Each structure stands twice: as structure tokens, then as C-alpha cells.
Amino acid sequence: MRIVNEVRLRRREAGLTQEQLARLCAVSRQTIITVEAHTHTPTLPLALTLARTLGTSTDELFKIEEGPAN
Amino acid sequence: MRLWIGIVTAALILLAVGLAVADRLNLEWLKYATMVAVPFASAMLVVFGKRRRARLANSDSPDSIEAITDTTLRAAVFLDALLLTTLAVLVGAVIPEMPSWALPAALLAGLALDYWIRHAIAKPRSVDADC
Numbered sequence: 001m002r003i004v005n006e007v008r009l010r011r012r013e014a015g016l017t018q019e020q021l022a023r024l025c026a027v028s029r030q031t032i033i034t035v036e037a038h039t040h041t042p043t044l045p046l047a048l049t050l051a052r053t054l055g056t057s058t059d060e061l062f063k064i065e066e067g068p069a070n
Numbered sequence: 071m072r073l074w075i076g077i078v079t080a081a082l083i084l085l086a087v088g089l090a091v092a093d094r095l096n097l098e099w100l101k102y103a104t105m106v107a108v109p110f111a112s113a114m115l116v117v118f119g120k121r122r123r124a125r126l127a128n129s130d131s132p133d134s135i136e137a138i139t140d141t142t143l144r145a146a147v148f149l150d151a152l153l154l155t156t157l158a159v160l161v162g163a164v165i166p167e168m169p170s171w172a173l174p175a176a177l178l179a180g181l182a183l184d185y186w187i188r189h190a191i192a193k194p195r196s197v198d199a200d201c
Binding site for chain 1: 127128129131132133134135136138
């Protein structure tokens with residue numbers, strides 16, 4: 001199971017840079033970079049803040065990508 | 071990272087010089103003073119330096135990846151500290167003629183190195199950056 005997200009797409013649609021989004025969410029730019037690269041799953045408060053800042057819902061922003069069944 | 075390396079290097083040099091001088095002049099109090107003052111001062115410098123930089127970059131926020139990584143690393147180093155301390159006690163018992171300052175110094179250096187290696191491995195890389 002892997003969490004994927006549309007943070008990069010939504011951020012670009014909103015016309016924000018990673019630095020600006022990071023400041024709006026009160027996290028480091030590195031956090032935004034790793035979330036967009038799908039190498040870090042954000043905490044629930046950050047997921048909610050990202051969704052609110054990007055004008056969307058967490059359901060739309062984050063998806064569970066099912067892996068092959070074992 | 072550079073600040074951290076600089077402080078630790080300076081601390082190790084000061085520690086070595088202080089202990090060497092104390093050993094040569096046979097000043098027992100200087101050994102203990104060096105063992106306490108140098109690690110304490112360097113730890114304070116590292117802590118305040120890190121806090122200042124973290125505040126500026128928002129990496130001290132509990133939701134930032136740096137804070138999460140730091141907590142995970144501290145937990146891992148705590149387990150290593152338990153193992154290394156046990157090992158140091160065993161070495162002290164097996165080699166009683168070893169200088170009293172050598173084991174705590176080795177333990178401190180070992181734990182600092184442990185954290186540094188784990189940090190270097192776990193540090194989130196600035197890949198995929200795009201402003």
C-alpha cells in the first residue's frame with residue numbers, strides 16, 4: 001500500500017512555489033519536496049493543512065495506491 | 071551540518087589537548103574539568119545553533135520531515151547508547167588499568183558518530199526540487 005498525492009499538481013494550479021506553500025503550511029521546504037516526491041507521508045495535521053491551503057479536500061489530495069495482492 | 075562538524079571537531083581537539091596537558095602536569099582536576107566543560111559547551115553550541123537554523127527554516131515544526139527524522143534517529147541512538155554503555159562497563163571491568171576518562175570519552179565520541187552516520191544516511195535528499 002502506498003500513499004500518492006496530487007500536491008505538486010494542485011500547488012502549480014494555485015501558482016505557488018514550494019517555498020511559499022511551505023511557509024503557508026508552517027513546515028520546511030524539504031517537507032514539501034519529499035511529500036511531492038512521494039517519499040514522505042505527511043502527518044494528519046499537515047495533510048489537512050495542505051488540503052485547506054490548496055483549496056481541496058484530503059480525499060482529493062491523497063489516494064491509497066493498492067499494490068499487487070500477495 | 072558544517073557547523074555541527076566544526077563544533078565536534080573543535081571539541082575533540084580541546085578534549086585531547088586538555089587531557090594531554092592534565093596528564094603531563096599530573097593535574098587530576100583538569101581532567102575532570104575538561105571532561106565536563108568541553109562536552110557541555112559543545113553540546114550547548116550544537117543545540118542552540120540547530121534551534122536557530124530550524125526556527126528560520128520551519129524545520130522545527132512537528133510536521134516537518136526534519137523533526138520526524140530527528141525523533142526517529144534519537145530513538146535509534148538511545149538503543150545504541152544502552153548497548154554501548156553496557157559494552158563500556160564490560161571493557162572497564164576487563165581492563166581495570168584503563169584511564170578513567172578513556173571510556174566516557176570513547177562513549178561520547180561513539181554516540182556522536184553514531185548519530186552523525188545515521189543522520190547522513192537518513193537525511194532527506196534535495197531531489198525533485200522545483201520552485
